[in-house]
Amino acid sequence: MNENDIKRKQAKLRLEMLEQELRTGRATLQDIENARKEYEALRDGKVIETPVAVVEPTSSVPTRKFDEQPVQLSDSTKLILDGLNKELNTLDTDKAALSNSLKTVPKDGNAKHITDQILNLRDQRANLMDTIRYVQVKGCLPSAPPVVEVNFESSLPKDKFTLDRMIKNLKINLSKWQDKRNAAKTLAKIQEYETKLAKGSIELETMIRLFQSL
Structure with a gap:
């Protein structure tokens, strides 16, 4: 598999992922159209004009927002965050391994089972980042509403x-x-x-x- 084959496969994967993300509002029709044009150009051997990308700074801040300022972290809160960060590292390692496994998929093979796993890990990571931010702000883990006896x-x-x-x-x-x-x-x-x-x-x-x- 040469470099162009790899680029074509990556473009196809990107298109498939964006099509799935469109259902959850994480991608737009314009994103789909741009990805489709890129894939078709690579498939047909055309030269792609690479637009100047606007690079947004990456951040570990999750999707949910909390108004409160982060609390001063106690030893027990640091312990919680250490455990959550270990989970985060595991998710990132698994996601990287799956991404690398795409290179072994045949040129015309179906990589949907791999992309589904990647998207699932991506959702898990987003939820975990929400939890980490919550702990940083509240100083404790979010918990389900406590159950109190009905006849208390x-x-x-x-x-x-x-x-x-x-x-x-x-x-x-x-x-x-x-x-x-x-x-x-x-x-x-x-x-x-x-x-x-x-x-x-x-x-x-x-x-x-x-x-x-x-």
């Missing part, structure tokens, strides 16, 4: 003395959980205490609301 409020005592004591105890527990979360050395422990904090905060709000209504 109905199970609470209706006298202020007992309820007040429960509120004070829960506030103490929340403080302890926050300290343990900050001191956690593993992702599992960090997530465990973040879940307890989220669930406990909702329960505390419910208890205070009930207390004020009595």
Whole structure:
């Protein structure tokens, strides 16, 4: 396979990827048209006039935006980011390997199964970058809404003395959980205490609301 064959294959791949990205709004009809002209020119042996490209600076900033300024990173937050960055490196390595494997596809072969995997890894990377940015800003992992028992409020005592004591105890527990979360050395422990904090905060709000209504 000579250099022109490789360029033609790369152009065909680029066209196929753009056609798939058009469905998700990541590419425009003009992108498709430009890629098709490039591929057809290479296929027919025509000379391609290379336009002056406007190079946009690459960035690791994800697609989602957060208004808050990044927090000062604690040791536990750095631990989370280290784990996420390792995942990111793995995705990049896998994506590079798949891209290189395209060179082994026959001239008229179908590379769709490879391009599908590349696009899937690309989506995973975008989502992972969103998570990394979230951690940088919030200082913790995004989590699913905590599950609180449906009958939690109905199970609470209706006298202020007992309820007040429960509120004070829960506030103490929340403080302890926050300290343990900050001191956690593993992702599992960090997530465990973040879940307890989220669930406990909702329960505390419910208890205070009930207390004020009595």
